[in-house]
Amino acid sequence: MVSPSVTNATRDDPHVExxxxxxAFGDREVFRxxxxxxxxxxxxxxxxxxxxxKSTVLRLIGGLVRPQxxxxxxDGDDILQRSERQMYPIRKKLGMMFQDGALLDSMxxxxxLAFPLRExxxxxxxxxxxxxxxxxxxxxxxxxxxxxxxxxxxxxxxxVALARAIIMRPIILLCDEPxxxxxxxxxxxxxxxxxxxxxxxxxxxxxxxxxxxxxxxxADNVILLLPDGxxxxxxxxxxxxxDPRVVAFLNEGADVPAPAADARW
Numbered sequence: 001m002v003s004p005s006v007t008n009a010t011r012d013d014p015h016v017e018x019x020x021x022x023x024a025f026g027d028r029e030v031f032r033x034x035x036x037x038x039x040x041x042x043x044x045x046x047x048x049x050x051x052x053x054k055s056t057v058l059r060l061i062g063g064l065v066r067p068q069x070x071x072x073x074x075d076g077d078d079i080l081q082r083s084e085r086q087m088y089p090i091r092k093k094l095g096m097m098f099q100d101g102a103l104l105d106s107m108x109x110x111x112x113l114a115f116p117l118r119e120x121x122x123x124x125x126x127x128x129x130x131x132x133x134x135x136x137x138x139x140x141x142x143x144x145x146x147x148x149x150x151x152x153x154x155x156x157x158x159x160v161a162l163a164r165a166i167i168m169r170p171i172i173l174l175c176d177e178p179x180x181x182x183x184x185x186x187x188x189x190x191x192x193x194x195x196x197x198x199x200x201x202x203x204x205x206x207x208x209x210x211x212x213x214x215x216x217x218x219a220d221n222v223i224l225l226l227p228d229g230x231x232x233x234x235x236x237x238x239x240x241x242x243d244p245r246v247v248a249f250l251n252e253g254a255d256v257p258a259p260a261a262d263a264r265w
Contacts, residue, residue, distance in 0.1 A: 014073070015040035015204040016061055016172060021070030023056060030056050031067070036223045036230050043198050043205045045215040047249070048225030054208040055099075057225075058174045061206065062094060063087045075171065092120070095170030095203075099177040101161040103149040109136075110145035113164050120168065135163040138200070139193050155186035159193065166197055172204045173197070179211040187211065191218050212250060224249060 014037035023031040030053040038044045048054045059065045060072055063079050072079050077090055103112050113132045117123055123131065136142065139159040149157060158178060165173060178194065179187045191214045198205045209215055215222060216235045223232045226245055231238075238246055 013040055014038060015075060016206065017071075017073045018057070018060065019071045019073075021060065021067045021072065023053065023060065023065070023067040032228075033070070034225070034230060036232060038204060038206050038223075039221060040204055041198075041202050042220035043195065043207065043218055044221045044223060045207045045209050045219040046223045046225065047209065047212070047215060049249070052225040052227075054210075054225060055176055058096075058176055058206065058208055061172075061174060062091065062096065092168070093171050095165040095168060095173045097158075097161050097165040097173065097175040097178055099180055101149065101157040103157065103160060103164070105149050108146050108148055109141075109152075109160055112149070112160065113167055116164070116168055131167055135167045136160075138166065138197060139163045140189075154181050155183075155189060158182065158186070158190050162190070162193060162197065166201065166203075169201065170203060171201075172206070173201075175205065175207040175209075177208055177210065179209060179214055187214055194218065 016038040017036075019035050021031050021034045023029075023034075034053075036046075036057075046054050046057055056065065060067060061074060063082070063084075066080065070080075074090055075093055079087065079090060082090065103109075104115070107115065110129075110132055113135055114128050117128045117131055121128075132145070136144065139162050141156065141159055141163065144152070144156065144160070149160070152160065162175075162178070165175070175194065178190055182190065194205065194207070195218050197203065207215075207219075216239070219235050221232060222235055222238050223230055224238070224246065231241075231243065231246060233241075238250065241247065
């Protein structure tokens with residue numbers, strides 16, 4: 001494992017940490033023993049081939065699935081020691097941007113964003129409206145309040161999904177494939193918005209992606225899931241890597257060969 005130089009002890013402390021996690025669904029083993037750290041306030045991108053367990057990482061952090069072994073710490077809490085009821089205050093710290101947006105089709109954009117505020121806060125109608133407007137402004141959207149999700153372009157759906165994910169001002173933002181299905185111009189737009197949100201909210205951002213180019217541009221840290229464990233480092237460290245598994249993945253973005261006996265990184 002290669003770690004960046006530590007310049008700020010607090011900022012470089014892990015905000016989320018998986019340690020020796022074993023995860024299986026029935027007979028299908030996803031992780032045998034995965035360990036990775038996500039630093040506070042940074043953008044971390046999780047890469048890996050199809051079936052490598054990228055989205056499972058987000059589900060584990062959110063407590064939506066529980067592993068067979070290991071530990072998971074979120075903002076200092078070992079969530080595997082928490083009951084479902086005790087998970088509620090931990091989940092309040094998390095925002096989630098789903099791959100397909102997960103917007104409610106029968107609700108307008110405004111209602112989609114207002115829904116979590118109505119459910120989980122005691123804000124007035126004026127306060128909720130102001131919060132919705134601020135979240136939409138943060139992602140560069142205007143005059144979309146009354147539109148239904150079906151009336152939005154793919155890029156707009158992603159932006160609304162991001163606006164909803166940040167409306168409760170989470171300290172940890174989980175993003176599942178935010179660039180999937182987008183054209184190159186929209187990819188760069190969403191990429192820029194994610195970076196801006198990270199800087200403005202100082203949120204720890206954990207992004208699952210298969211988009212290597214955007215990862216190399218925006219990530220403070222990259223976690224590459226491999227069949228035999230993980231490799232992590234900065235984007236530049238991955239670019240300089242001579243490990244054949246890393247080279248193959250960055251060149252092809254898919255098939256990862258078995259590790260060579262003398263491979264070094």
